[in-house]
Amino acid sequence: MRKQLFAKKPLSLLLQEMEGENRLRRILGPVALTSLGIGAIIGTGIFVLTGVAAADKAGPAIMLSFAVAGFACIFAAMCYSEVASMVPVAGSAYTYAYATLGELFAWIIGWDLILEYAVASATVAHGWSHYFQDFIGIFGIHLPLAFTRAPFDYNIDTGAFYTTGALFDLPAILIALLITAILVKGIRESAGFNTTMVVIKLAVVLLVIVLGFQYIKFENWIPFAPYGYSGLSVFGKTVWGMTSSGGAPVGVLAGAAMIFFAYIGFDSVSTHAEEAKNPRRDVPIGIITSLIVCTVLYILVAGVITGMVPYNKINIDAPISDAFRQVGLGWAQFVISAGAMAGITSVLLVMMLSQPRVFLAMARDGLVPESIFGAIHDKFRTPWKSTIITGIFVAILGGLLPLRILAELVNIGTLFAFVVVCSAVLIMRRMHPNAERPFKAPLYPFTPIMGIITCLMLMFSLPEENWLRLFIWLALGMLIYFFYGRKHSVMAKMIAKEEAENK
Secondary structure (H helix, E strand, O other): OHHHHOOOOOHHHHHHOOOOOOOOOOOEOHHHHHHHHHHHHOOHHHHHHHHHHHHHHHHHHHHHHHHHHHHHHHHHHHHHHHHHHHOOOOOOHHHHHHHHOOHHHHHHHHHHHHHHHHHHHHHHHHHHHHHHHHHHHOOOOOOOHHHEOOOEEEEOOOOEEEEOOOOOEHHHHHHHHHHHHHHHHOHHHHHHHHHHHHHHHHHHHHHHHHHHHOOOOHHHHOOOOOOOOOOEEEOOEEEEOEEOOOOOEEOHHHHHHHHHHHHOHHHHHHOOHHHEOOHHHHHHHHHHHHHHHHHHHHHHHHHHHHHHOOHHHOOOOOHHHHHHHHOOOHHHHHHHHHHHHHHHHHHHHHHHHHHHHHHHHHHHOOOOOHHHHOOOOOOOOOOHHHHHHHHHHHHHHHHHOOHHHHHHHHHHHHHHHHHHHHHHHHHHHHHOOOOOOOOOOOOOOHHHHHHHHHHHHHHHOOOHHHHHHHHHHHHHHHHHHHHHHHHHOHHHHHHHHHHHHHO
16 A cells, blocks of 8 residues: 555556547647736736735735745746646646655645636626626626625634625626536637737736826835734744734745645646647746736736735725726726636636646546546547536636635645645655756756745745644545555556566
8 A cells, every 4th residue: 555655647647648549639829828827827827916915914015925826836837847748748746746755645636726717706706706797896786785796704803704794606607507508619719719819918017107107106105014914823823924813824935835725727727738839938928928928917907906005995895996986087997807707707707717627637546536537538539528617616616615715724825835846846856866857947956946935935925724724624535545545546557466476
C-alpha cells in the first residue's frame, strides 16, 4: 500500500497519454492562451474584490496589496511555466504533483484544485450578479429581495453571521448555467467568446483608469494605510499587525491574502496545455504575459478607485461602477457595469473551463469514475459530463454562499496549489536533471524557494476559519480516495501487475 501511495507517474506515461483518440483538440495558440489568462485574471479581482479588500483590510494601501500578491505570483508563474513546458497535458498542478510527489499528494492537490476552481467560479458568479443588478437598476428595474443575494452573510466587525432576508442569488445561478451550456459546445467556441469578452473589458478597464484619474482626490489616500502595512498572522492569530474588532487580521498582507484570488487566472492557462498547438512554447508565454499585464492594470485601477472614493465609503458589491456614480458620472456607471458583466463573464468561463480538465486528468488515472469525469463528447470533443456537474455545483454555491466566505475559501486553496507547484520544480530538477525543459524558471533555486515562502506567508495571513474549511474539505477527499480512488487507480494496477510478473 505504501508503495502505491507514493508511486510517481513516469514522464513517459504522461506524454503517452497525449496520443490516441481520447484527448483534447489542439487549437490554442499563444494569443488565445494569453487571452484565456487575461480573461481569468481581469474580472472579479478588479470589479469586485478591490472594494472588499480596501474597505475591510487595507484602505488605499490596497495598491501595495496587489503589488505583494503579484510579487508572490511571479515566482509561482515561473514554476508553472517550467513544469507546464515539460508536461504539456491536462491537469495542471495535479499532474505535476503526480510526477514528483506521488499518487497520494497528487490526489490531495487534485481535490484542492476542485475546491479552487469550483469555489472561484461561484465567487465570480456572485460578483457578476451584483453588477447585473447594478446595471438593471440604472433603468429602474429591481429584482425581488428574495432573489438578489445569498440567504446569509458575515459581518467582519462583529465576527458573526447574519441573515439577509433573501432566499438565493438568482442571477448567479442563471449565469453559471448559461456558461455551462457554452462550455459543453466546445473549446473553439469558448475561446472565441472569451476573446470578445476580453477585448470589451480591457477597453472598460482603460476607461476607468483614464477617466477616473481626473476625479482622484489625493486626500482620499490619507491615511494611506489605515490598517497598517503588516497583517501577518498564523492560523488566523495575528503575529504582526492589527486586527479588526471581530478579530480578523487586517493590513497590507491581509489585503494581499484576500485579493490573491484575483491572480488565479494565470495558472488556469496550464490546465489547457493539452489543447495548445505548441504547448512547450505557448503555455509559458500565455502564463507570464497575462500575469504581467494584469498586475499593472490592477495597481492602477486600485489607485483610481480609492482616490475617487474614501475607502470606507466604497460599495463592496459593485465598487467601480458605484465609484463613478458617487462622483456624478451616471453614463460611466452604465458603461462600466456593462463592461464588468462582460469581464466577469469571461472569468467565469475560464474557471469553469478549467475545472473539468482537472477531473479529466484524475479520471484517466482511475481516481474518479472515468465513465463520468473522463467522458469526451463524440462531436464537441469536450469533457461534457463533468462540465455539467461542475455547472450545477457552481450554481448552487453561487446562489447560496456570500462573497466574503467564497473569496477567502478559494484563496487558501489556490495558495496551497502554488506551494505544491513550486515544490515540484525543486523535486523535478533533482529527480530529472537531464529532462528537456523548453522553459526554465530563472535564478534556480531562489525562484521556487521564494514562491513557497511568499505563498505560505499569504496562507498564514488568512483567517483561522479558512484553514478549518480547507482541512474539512481535504478530509472528505481522503475518504473518497481510500474508499474509491486507491482501489481503482491505474498506477495501483500497474504496480500489482509488475509485482505478479516478478514473482
